[in-house]
Amino acid sequence: MGEKKEYLIKVQGQLIPVTEEVYLAYYRMKRRERHLEEKDIKHGVFYYSALDTKETTGEDGIPDLTSPPIEDFVMDKLIAEKLRQCILQLSQEEQALILTLFFQNKSEHQLAAETGIPRMTIHNRKKRILAQLKKLMEN
Known part of the structure; x- marks a missing residue:
């Protein structure tokens, strides 16, 4: 009964021991992030970062309408x-x-x-x- 549960989170591919409070906050945040991604997919939200390549970012393709051509x-x-x-x-x-x-x-x-x-x-x-x-x- 005296055995304490060990809480681990993965950081840069390594499992790091954390407190229960940190563990719960981390996975609450991860679940919220996953929920928002699912919601975006459902509503057809598109991110310019999806167009990123090695040479350019997707944001580079957005025209600057404040500057004259x-x-x-x-x-x-x-x-x-x-x-x-x-x-x-x-x-x-x-x-x-x-x-x-x-x-x-x-x-x-x-x-x-x-x-x-x-x-x-x-x-x-x-x-x-x-x-x-x-x-x-x-x-």
Whole structure:
């Protein structure tokens, strides 16, 4: 009667002696895990980890919808580079006007006040230069 029951659990392939309390908690947890797996199978739950290979994880196949597609990023870079090349084909005066209006964010009114050139003259030059840039970009 004095013989005490020995409780063992398998850890990394080896049986380890534990207390009755640890043994019961461990197997309660294992049974709960098995119950949840059975429930998932019954309800058709699919885990991306089922797609894991040596090289990739299943989660790698999930698209990142918060980031812009890489194609958009590449296209933006290509267009920006082409625009830069087209701007370099303009005269120094035309480049200065585009730089001031679009890259330094000055308004036509501000530029007119600084240079003494009438605002409508600046506006008409800007329209002509933008039309010229459009043609260069299309080529």
